[in-house]
Amino acid sequence: xxxxxxxxxxxxxxxxxxxxxxxxxxxxxxxxxxxxxxxxxxxxxxxxxxxxxxxxxxxxxxxxxxxxxxxxxxxxxxxxxxxxxxxxxxxxxxxxxxxxxxxxxxxxxxxxxxxxxxxxxxxxxxxxxxxxxxxxx
Amino acid sequence: xxxxxxxxxxxxxxxxxxxxxxxxxxxxxxxxxxxxxxxxxxxxxxxxxxxxxxxxxxxxxxxxxxxxxxxxxxxxxxxxxxxxxxxxxxxxxxxxxxxxxxxxxxxxxxxxxxxxxxxxxxxxxxxxxxxxxxxxxxxxxxxxxxxxxxxxxxxxxxxxxxxxxxxxxxxxxxxxxxxxxxxxxxxxxxxxxxxxxxxxxxxxxxxxxxxxxxxxxxxxxxxxxxxxxxxxxxxxxxxxxxxxxxxxxxxxxxxxxxxxxxxxxxxxxxxxxxxxxxxxxxxxxxxxxxxxxxxxxxxxxxxxxxxxxxxxxxxxxxxxxxxxxxxxxxxxxxxxxxxxxxxxxxxxxxxxxxxxxxxxxxxxxxxxxxxxxxxxxxxxxxxxxxxxxxxxxxxxxxxxxxxxxxxxxxxxxxxxxxxxxxxxxxxxxx
Numbered sequence: 001x002x003x004x005x006x007x008x009x010x011x012x013x014x015x016x017x018x019x020x021x022x023x024x025x026x027x028x029x030x031x032x033x034x035x036x037x038x039x040x041x042x043x044x045x046x047x048x049x050x051x052x053x054x055x056x057x058x059x060x061x062x063x064x065x066x067x068x069x070x071x072x073x074x075x076x077x078x079x080x081x082x083x084x085x086x087x088x089x090x091x092x093x094x095x096x097x098x099x100x101x102x103x104x105x106x107x108x109x110x111x112x113x114x115x116x117x118x119x120x121x122x123x124x125x126x127x128x129x130x131x132x133x134x135x136x137x
Numbered sequence: 138x139x140x141x142x143x144x145x146x147x148x149x150x151x152x153x154x155x156x157x158x159x160x161x162x163x164x165x166x167x168x169x170x171x172x173x174x175x176x177x178x179x180x181x182x183x184x185x186x187x188x189x190x191x192x193x194x195x196x197x198x199x200x201x202x203x204x205x206x207x208x209x210x211x212x213x214x215x216x217x218x219x220x221x222x223x224x225x226x227x228x229x230x231x232x233x234x235x236x237x238x239x240x241x242x243x244x245x246x247x248x249x250x251x252x253x254x255x256x257x258x259x260x261x262x263x264x265x266x267x268x269x270x271x272x273x274x275x276x277x278x279x280x281x282x283x284x285x286x287x288x289x290x291x292x293x294x295x296x297x298x299x300x301x302x303x304x305x306x307x308x309x310x311x312x313x314x315x316x317x318x319x320x321x322x323x324x325x326x327x328x329x330x331x332x333x334x335x336x337x338x339x340x341x342x343x344x345x346x347x348x349x350x351x352x353x354x355x356x357x358x359x360x361x362x363x364x365x366x367x368x369x370x371x372x373x374x375x376x377x378x379x380x381x382x383x384x385x386x387x388x389x390x391x392x393x394x395x396x397x398x399x400x401x402x403x404x405x406x407x408x409x410x411x412x413x414x415x416x417x418x419x420x421x422x423x424x425x426x427x428x429x430x431x432x433x434x435x436x437x438x439x440x441x442x443x444x445x446x447x448x449x450x451x452x453x454x455x456x457x458x459x460x461x462x463x464x465x466x467x468x469x470x471x472x473x474x475x476x477x478x479x480x481x482x483x484x485x486x487x488x489x490x491x492x493x494x495x496x497x498x499x500x501x502x503x504x505x506x507x508x509x510x511x512x513x514x515x516x517x518x519x520x521x522x523x524x525x526x527x528x529x530x531x532x533x534x535x536x537x538x539x540x541x542x543x544x545x546x547x548x549x550x551x552x553x554x555x556x557x558x559x560x561x562x563x564x565x566x567x
Contacts, residue, residue: 010302013302017185034301036301037409061433062316062323062433063319063321064311064312064314064315064316064319064384064385064386065385066311067311067382067383067384067385067387068381068382068383068384069290069314069383069384069387069392070310070311070314070384072307075307083314084307084308084312084315085308086316087193087435088432088433094432094433094434095306095311095431095432095433096303096306096311096313096316096430096431096433097306097308098306098307109487111362113322114323120164125305128305130302130305130306131306133458134307
């Protein structure tokens with residue numbers, strides 16, 4: 001470990017988004033691509049990983065709609081209807097995420113068709129980009 | 138990652154010999170309590186626990202201090218020190234810890250580990266959160282202001298999620314609230330109406346218990362509220378706009394009631410516990426797992442892992458328990474956790490709730506103090522409040538809410554919005 005040159009992984013993730021790339025970290029031992037990226041592998045515990053672009057293939061395994069307690073008017077205003085979802089990446093990670101393009105009337109139909117394919121969408125927020133997801137169909 | 142954690146038996150057995158718990162309350166709303174501060178609340182709970190164990194402050198060798206929101210609510214960052222002078226602990230070693238709403242369960246784990254290691258014989262572990270009456274900077278501790286729901290939801294809740302990616306992904310808190318019950322509904326092919334009826338029934342059951350508990354915050358049974366609102370049937374009231382939805386599944390009666398409170402427990406080696414208590418409660422094991430807020434179904438997966446650990450250690454399952462307590466700041470949590478820990482039969486817990494079987498007078502009692510939505514939620518304190526309830530139930534001292542069959546074994550499933558999950562087993566058989 002080079003103490004004079006620590007790798008800036010969080011900054012690197014956001015810098016890659018500016019380039020249009022959604023990146024994870026591939027374990028140098030087990031090959032698992034973890035998303036989002038961290039220093040060590042959360043699958044096998046190996047301390048070494050390296051940058052790897054994710055495939056973008058993922059599915060929604062569960063979803064819930066915004067309510068009084070949980071909602072982001074700025075997201076709805078900028079990107080239209082959305083839901084909160086569990087998104088499982090082809091690479092293995094399963095994360096809590098925003099899925100765009102889902103209305104309340106879509107919910108029951110989508111739930112009956114789970115898992116539903118989605119793809120990442122890089123979105124501009126206030127001063128940085130982040131990753132939401134959208135239906136791939 | 139598949140966990141490789143295998144709990145080892147304690148180096149020596151550890152038992153609870155004293156418990157204390159203040160009322161869970163809105164201190165600002167009562168002239169007799171308006172002005173209470175952290176040192177006093179923690180001190181009264183700690184001194185009650187000592188009295189319960191027949192001890193005095195000089196007997197306590199070390200203490201832990203738990204608080205979920207020390208900086209936001211108390212304007213403190215060394216909260217263990219800020220209470221030390223209030224219960225005779227001047228000069229004694231102490232440690233502060235903070236694991237959000239799981240703090241009160243971690244409090245037990247820390248104390249047990251300290252005694253099991255052999256380092257100390259008498260350890261107190263307490264917690265205090267004033268989640269309704271926050272400190273006012275630059276004013277003495279008795280001058281307090283309302284910690285509003287807006288401050289809590291907008292200021293405190295985001296702080297339990299990591300700023301690397303989780304907060305920016307925006308979905309964690311919504312999925313923590315609804316994710317597991319959503320998955321439960323899908324797995325068991327249950328309609329929204331069936332889930333709603335189960336959660337409303339759980340609220341009615343819990344409120345019936347809290348209305349009989351003098352330490353509880355919510356003291357009016359829903360049957361009375363329904364009648365006063367003109368409803369003949371309590372479930373019609375629970376399904377009405379009097380009980381609005383806050384999220385996809387959770388209505389207002391299924392959401393925590395944040396409030397002020399403190400609680401404490403004292404533990405010692407099991408081999409000397411009878412010197413201090415006629416009825417010590419042994420801590421058989423404590424499983425513990427954590428998943429950060431970015432991961433889907435984190436409460437489910439961490440509960441399964443914590444339960445696996447303690448089941449493997451003790452050889453006991455949820456079926457062996459007589460009482461189950463679960464931190465349920467979203468009330469759905471106590472149903473799904475009870476199934477995950479095999480206390481309720483898989484896929485049928487929702488029916489038990491609707492049939493009243495999980496009430497304090499049912500055959501599979503859960504959250505007999507009313508839980509976070511009805512006993513109240515003094516955040517980091519609540520786990521110790523549950524331990525107080527379990528110990529008193531095992532001693533047969535809970536009065537109107539005492540279980541018909543005094544419980545011999547109890548399981549506590551702690552969960553914090555900071556994503557710690559605890560699964561502890563207590564043994565009341567002597």
